Amino acid sequence: MKLNIEGLLVYFPYDYIYPEQYSYMLELKRTLDAKGHGVLEMPSGTGKTISLLSLIVAYQRAFPLEVTKLIYCSRTVPEIEKVVEELRKLMEFYSKQTRESNNFLALALSSRRNLCIHPEVSSLRFGKEVDGKCHSLTASYIRAQHHSNPSFPVCQFYEEFDAVGRQVPLPAGIYNLDDLKDFGRRKGWCPYYLARYSILHANIVVYSYHYLLDPKIADLVSKELAKKSVVVFDEAHNIDNVCIDSMSVNITRRTLDHCQNNVDTLHNTIHKIKETDAAKLKEEYRRLVEGLKEANVARETDVYLSNPVLPDEILQEAVPGTIRTAEHFVGFLRRFLEYLKSRLRVQHVIQESAPQFLKDIYDKVCIDRKPLRFCAERLQSLLRTLEITDIADFSAATLISNFATLVSTYSQGFTIIIEPFEDRTPTIANPVLHFSCMDPSIAIKPVFQRFQSVIITSGTLSPLDIYPRILDFHPVTMASFTMTLARTCLCPLIVGRGNDQVALSSKFETREDFAVIRNYGNLLMEMSAIVPDGIVAFFTSYVYMENIVASWYEQGILENIQRNKLIFIETQDAAETSMALEKYQEACENGRGAILLSVARGKVSEGIDFVHHFGRAVIMFGVPYVYTQSRILKARLEYLRDQFQIRENDFLTFDAMRHAAQCVGRAIRGKTDYGLMIFADKRYARADKRGKLPRWIQEHITDGSLNLTVDEAVQLSKHFLRQMAQPFRQEDQLGLSLLTLEQLESEEMLQKIAQVAHQT
């Protein structure tokens, strides 16, 4: 259908539209008009992706000079593929309606592992291996060597691409990863480099968060993307953690040992080169004297996305003399390494700020702040000069040098924590140096600064106002949309008491309490008897889950549950978990019924959807607070309080509730789906917890379902499940939660939509 969104003609590839999709597009259009950033929350399964794509594509067509590119960031490869498929549908609709071939180019980009077609390289299993191997076949000096000695192996796909691929742009169309590979095979071009090259002139790019947020990758891939782009972060409820992870560095003894080897290799190579080709090193020296002018010019002319690891100041200066020659730099690295080793030889926990660390390093080994800053850049230059084939081997050295640059650049927003052992195993010495980023805004700042509009969207972003605060930006629109439903297909229940009136809670004091554990078991047992097919139960942590399950086993509860359903458990091992998941789905499919015990913040809670019968009920045992004793967390909380005036408790609750919402949201993936959401902890009934759940869940929690006993919950669930099992057809939704074009354009409906929008 064709929609009119405040004067913009939007092609929408379906015959029906949800009212909330309409309001979503409205808000989105206003954000684009204002050329600002937006935070939009809309429940999963209501067609967020297609609304986003339809509107932005329409906008691009209407104002080709205002918005030149859409950068769509998603989390996982399957999600990326889904986005591309939606886009394909949209484009087919366009060409059918307008009867002209549009020259739209859209493509997905992923790592080499997913895109490589080289027969040897693509057979490798790990991403790092593929990257390393690819590099050893495509690096410029390898190719130069190949030139003089044709028996030297190179990647023929890359050669072919380099020879002709750059002149001929990728023909317009929609390319997912497989399409790119097919195209590459047909032409004999490397799909990875082709994609990386093509994103510069593509209209739509779909890739992972890391290509924008991780400074190391963003610098390679995304720095030349046009300024007038719209950036969308989908499923962005965890974006602050992604930012923090991309900037944090953990150094263990193993890293240091690796690094030591790296440095030795460097030393030997330099020695060798000196004997054979001293001119090369001299040439590098000369370049370093001139400084990083090139990069500086580029940044000033605003061609590149800025890189937080490469701070502005160092661009204006030449590399300091102390590390300019290769031998000196290696010596410098050695010293730095020895210093770090000595720091790891501690018996107690040390926490210090970056300036403290710098002062200490100056006192002990006389390393100044300035050369440290250039460390990352200098190492890169050296690796280039020495023509080291396998970059992957040097990850340890790169890590250390990045750490050196970061620690000397940012005096705020980072903290250094050295722990001699892990908390759980205090007897085993395993020293770790955490260089932990506490301010997610550092990593995302360049994105906000560079791009015209950044949209942060997800199914669970409540409370909305906290994201702009922790990411430090000013959105022009913030909105939360609910699901309009023809039948209430979600049933959130807060179970606060057992049948014996014992309060249910996972709080620290009652963790070991036998009565609580028994009542939790009782709840699961009762539910397993009345909920059909699949139940997913989430615990707050692996340790807690292990304790509880062991206790249930002793009390014979597990045996009783197994009479109703099979039990599968998520473990920290990825292979085991995916096996468990597969079997779980099989058991749901053939009617045996199954329970999946998993952990909030685990793999299952984040990435896996339990549509329809795979998740008829989600039970959340306890409130998934993050482990509050961790020093990194404590430091971050302190920082949040000092810098952003966010109280510790507020942040902890916010974090716990967003994970709880993520977990229970796994069950409802659309309007025809239905599911129970059981919050088994009496603390959920409190207003401060409940108020932080997304609006679309909150509005279905009635006062009557706030503090239920297990029995009451069972009664309500039984009733709910029977109601939901009644036939439900599309006609029932029409006009209420599903609209045709005529219905959408009626005065009455527009008013209704406007009314709902005003509430937000």
Added chain:
Amino acid sequence: MDEEPERAKRWEGGYERTWEVLKEDESGSLKATVEEILFQSKRRRVIESHEQVRLGMMRHLYVVIDCSRSMDDQDLKPNRLTSSLKLLEAFVGEYFDQNPISQVGIITTKNKRAEKLTDLSGNPKKHIDALKKAVDSVCAGEPSLYNSLNLAVQSLKHMPGHTSREILIILSSLTTCDPANIYELIKTLKSLKVRVSVIGLSAEVRVCTVLTRETGGLYHVILDESHFKELLMMHVKPPPFDLETPSTTPFLETQICLSLGGYFCPQCHAKYTELPVECKVCGLTLVSAPHLARSFHHLFPLQAFTENSVEEHQGDRFCQACQGELKDKTIFTCTSCQSVFCMECDLFIHDSLHCCPCCIHSQIGP
């Protein structure tokens, strides 16, 4: 209210805002809306029963009763098993009333096994007796969908192709214990044209959804006891007849037989004490004349009457059947003789009479 004696108790149900449905008319009276609601509920019944298609008249139906642990649940009174068996008794009676030349068999499943309670036969008494006896049986273990379906198919697959093969499952448990992949069995059922319907007593189970969708059956989940009864009675009516099935034998080579303490087959003179039956000797299907007559209406169902409003109707405002005044807003007109009926009579004609009295009258009359 008398109309719904078996509805769940008020306090067991959910919280309903019953008053919001009611609206006062200009004079402040509620009567109009109440009547409207009652009228609507009757109308719904009319519409549902009016999907006129040619229906099969010879049916072979296996009823599978779940006797697993979950049948002990007391949400139906006194428990699920007793309540279901009682309703099934009524069902069997009604079934033979409407489908006299059809047959029923009963299978129970518990402890991961399936057992035949009664074989396929056309004698309602035998089934009702067996059902009465089954009340005392112990509910234990898990049911097995696979085993029960397999057991039913073993006998159903020998039934002639022109009759319908059906399985109706009363499933209370949410789990099933199967010895092999049930999806293979579903394929077999589909190829044998066995229609499987399920009535769930607790919630929607995925495998049942697939099973019924693939085999063309119905899947319903009960809300309460009266709804259960409604759903069960829905299966009394024969399913739509598949016209594309080439009937292997010429349609119903039936003969009426002598009756003297039994019936003789007209072809080979074998003696049978009950009808309908397939002759063991020559394979002829034996039925009696009244059976045939009563089954006949499924084959040529009465056309649905057209619905008009009273205002449009010219002529006397009297129902041709009951001679009462037409008070309702809508009237029903027979498509062939143009006679007018009130809604009550329309229901009666379509549900019980199966022929329009005025058409018959004009045929017999002068």
